[in-house]
Amino acid sequence: MARLERAVPVLQVADVGLSIDWYAAAFGFEPNPFPKNPPYAFAMLRRDGAEMMLQAGESSRPGDVEEEGWSVYLRVNGTGLIDLAESARRVTALVRGPERMFYGLVEFEVLDPDGYRICVGGAVPADANVPVHREREETAP
Numbered sequence: 777m778a779r780l781e782r783a784v785p786v787l788q789v790a791d792v793g794l795s796i797d798w799y800a801a802a803f804g805f806e807p808n809p810f811p812k813n814p815p816y817a818f819a820m821l822r823r824d825g826a827e828m829m830l831q832a833g834e835s836s837r838p839g840d841v842e843e844e845g846w847s848v849y850l851r852v853n854g855t856g857l858i859d860l861a862e863s864a865r866r867v868t869a870l871v872r873g874p875e876r877m878f879y880g881l882v883e884f885e886v887l888d889p890d891g892y893r894i895c896v897g898g899a900v901p902a903d904a905n906v907p908v909h910r911e912r913e914e915t916a917p
Contacts, residue, residue, distance in 0.1 A: 785848045788833040789890045792816035795830050798889050802867040803850070803860070803896075826850060844893055846885075852898030857882055858906070860896060874900075875909040882906050 789795040793814045799805040805821035805828070821828045828848065852860060861874045861884045871893070873884030882904070883897035900906055 782827070784827045784829055786829040786831055787847065787888075787890065787892055789830050789888075790832075790834075791889070792819050792830050792832050794889050795819075796821070798867070799828070799830075802864045802886065802888075804863075824853075844891075846895045847892035848894045850894065850896045852896060854898070855900060857884075857896065857898045857900050858904065864896075873909075874906055876900070876906045877909050883909075 787795070792809065793816050796807040796809060796816065796819050799821050800807060803823060805823045805826075807819050807821055809816040809819040811817070815832075817832045819830045821830065858874060861870065864870065864884070864886055868886050868888075871885045871887055874882050875884070876882050877897075880899070881897045882900040883895055885893055885895045887893055
């Protein structure tokens, strides 16, 4: 029987070149675009064991980014999550976190240039100075 190794997200983006630059700056992904020179139609992004694909096209995500769930979850191995959040903050606004979730992981979220919500999470030592996530209060209609 064939062994599945991983699932790789494929994001439809308006400008592959812009997205390549953003993912490289925010997270340190190394791009492999096609064709070799812009305008690009496609790119594979890799960092460590993580891989993502960008494909030129119309976004398939819903319009309301405030209520949208995650498009990609990047799991960080090791203790570098806080450093990665600070590095990403230099490139783009963090829309949430870093904060410790009730299940123990620390997470932060950003929106990429096409509005995809990227959540980054991983284990951070319990003694790290990370605020605890507070659920939003539901408001009555």
